[in-house]
Amino acid sequence: MDFEYSDKVRGLQKRVGAFMDEFIFPAEKQFEAEMDAARKAGNPWQPAPVIEALKDKARAAGLWNLFLPESQYGAGLTNLEYAPLCELMGRSPIGAEPFNCSAPDTGNMETLVRYGTPAQHEQWLKPLLDGTIRSAFAMTEPAVASSDATNIQARIERDGDHYVINGRKWWTSGANDPRCKILIFMGKTDPDHPNRHQQQSMILVPMDTPGVKVLRHLPVFGYDDAPHGHAEVLFENVRVPASNMLLGEGRGFEIAQGRLGPGRIHHCMRLIGVAERALEAMCRRALSRVAFGRKVADQGVTRERIAEARIMIDQARFLVLNAAYKMDTVGNKDARQEIAMIKVIAPNMACQVLDWAMQAHGGGAVSDDFGLARAYAHARTLRFADGPDEVHRNAIAKVELGRYLEHA
Incomplete structure (x- = not known):
C-alpha cells in the first residue's frame, strides 16, 4: 500500500x-x-x-x-x-x-x-448536495441500550400506501436546525422476524410531517452546539408514503453498515485535525510561559507529553489512511475491522492530546478562551457516536477470533 x-x-x-x-x-x-x-x-x-x-x-x-x-x-x-x-x-x-x-x-x-431511488435523489439528495437544506439521522432511543441496535423499539408499520411511524429518538443531531428538512429514521417493520438483523428498516421522514415533534435540545457538557444541536424527537402516528422506504423492508442493518462506515472514518479524519491543532497550541503555550524559573517547554513532563502526542497522532493518522485504503480496495464490509479500530483509537487519542494541551494552558483551558474545552467535549462524545468503544472493541475481537475458528 x-x-x-x-x-x-x-x-x-x-x-x-x-x-x-x-x-x-x-x-x-x-x-x-x-x-x-x-x-x-x-x-x-x-x-x-x-x-x-x-x-x-x-x-x-x-x-x-x-x-x-x-x-x-x-x-x-x-x-x-x-x-x-x-x-x-x-x-x-x-x-x-x-x-x-x-x-x-x-x-x-x-x-x-x-x-x-431516482425520485428520492431528486427530492432530497440534490438539495443536500446544493447545501440548501440539512438533514438528521434518527436511530438512538432513550428507553433502550442503543449500543445494541437490535434493541430499537420504534415501529414502522405498513398501512396501505403509507407507513405509520411511532417512537421516541434522541441524540438526533441537527434536528434543531431550521434548515433540517429530512431525516432518516430507523425502526422495526417486523419485530417477530427470526433473524433479529432483519427486523429493522430505514425510511425517509420529512421534518414537517404531522406527528414529528422536537421535544428538547440536548446539551453536550453544557454546550448547545447551536445552530446544529442535538435533539430528542417524538414520532406519533407519523404517516409517510410507502415510497419513502429505503432499499426495502428488513434491510435497515444492511444500510447502517453502508452508512456508518464512511461516517465513522470522517469523524476520525476530523479528529486528527483537532489533535494537530491542540498539539500546536500546546507547543506555543509551553514556549511562551515560565513556571518555576523555566519555560514550561523545558519541563521534562511537558516534553514527554509533546513527544507522546506526536507519536499518537501519527499512529492514528496511519491507521485511518489504512482503513481508507481498505474501504477503497475491498469495500466497507471487508474493512469493518479497520474501521472499528480507528473508531476506538482516534477519539481516545484526541481526548488525551487535548487533555495534555489543557494542562499546558492551565486554568484558562477549562474556559472558552482557548477552544480546548469545547474540542474536548466534542471528542469525548465521539466515543459514543456511531457506536461506543466497547461495541467496536467487541467487533475487532470477533474478527480476530474468527481467523482462528476457521482454522480450528
Whole structure:
C-alpha cells in the first residue's frame, strides 16, 4: 500500500489549507459572536450568516462536496484521497460545513446515493448536495441500550400506501436546525422476524410531517452546539408514503453498515485535525510561559507529553489512511475491522492530546478562551457516536477470533 499523496491531492491540500487560513480560522470568533447574539435574542436555532457566506466562497473556489467516493455527485476522490482534506477541515469547529462536508449530512447523502431511488435523489439528495437544506439521522432511543441496535423499539408499520411511524429518538443531531428538512429514521417493520438483523428498516421522514415533534435540545457538557444541536424527537402516528422506504423492508442493518462506515472514518479524519491543532497550541503555550524559573517547554513532563502526542497522532493518522485504503480496495464490509479500530483509537487519542494541551494552558483551558474545552467535549462524545468503544472493541475481537475458528 502506498500512502503517498498524489499531485491532485497535494494541490487540493494546498487549496483547502489556504482557504482555512484565509477564511475559516478568521471567521471562528464571528461565528461565536453571532451565536451568542442569537442566544441572547432567545433563539440560537438559526443559520449563522458567516457560515452561509463561507459556503458561497467555498463553492466559488471549487471546494464543494469533496467527499462521496465512487459517485457521480462528488469530487471524484477516494476515501484515501479525501482523508487529508477532511483532516484540515477538522482543525476548526466550523471547518466542515462551509465545504458541505459536515455530519450527519455526509453520511445521509452517501446513504441516498447508495440506496435511494431516482425520485428520492431528486427530492432530497440534490438539495443536500446544493447545501440548501440539512438533514438528521434518527436511530438512538432513550428507553433502550442503543449500543445494541437490535434493541430499537420504534415501529414502522405498513398501512396501505403509507407507513405509520411511532417512537421516541434522541441524540438526533441537527434536528434543531431550521434548515433540517429530512431525516432518516430507523425502526422495526417486523419485530417477530427470526433473524433479529432483519427486523429493522430505514425510511425517509420529512421534518414537517404531522406527528414529528422536537421535544428538547440536548446539551453536550453544557454546550448547545447551536445552530446544529442535538435533539430528542417524538414520532406519533407519523404517516409517510410507502415510497419513502429505503432499499426495502428488513434491510435497515444492511444500510447502517453502508452508512456508518464512511461516517465513522470522517469523524476520525476530523479528529486528527483537532489533535494537530491542540498539539500546536500546546507547543506555543509551553514556549511562551515560565513556571518555576523555566519555560514550561523545558519541563521534562511537558516534553514527554509533546513527544507522546506526536507519536499518537501519527499512529492514528496511519491507521485511518489504512482503513481508507481498505474501504477503497475491498469495500466497507471487508474493512469493518479497520474501521472499528480507528473508531476506538482516534477519539481516545484526541481526548488525551487535548487533555495534555489543557494542562499546558492551565486554568484558562477549562474556559472558552482557548477552544480546548469545547474540542474536548466534542471528542469525548465521539466515543459514543456511531457506536461506543466497547461495541467496536467487541467487533475487532470477533474478527480476530474468527481467523482462528476457521482454522480450528
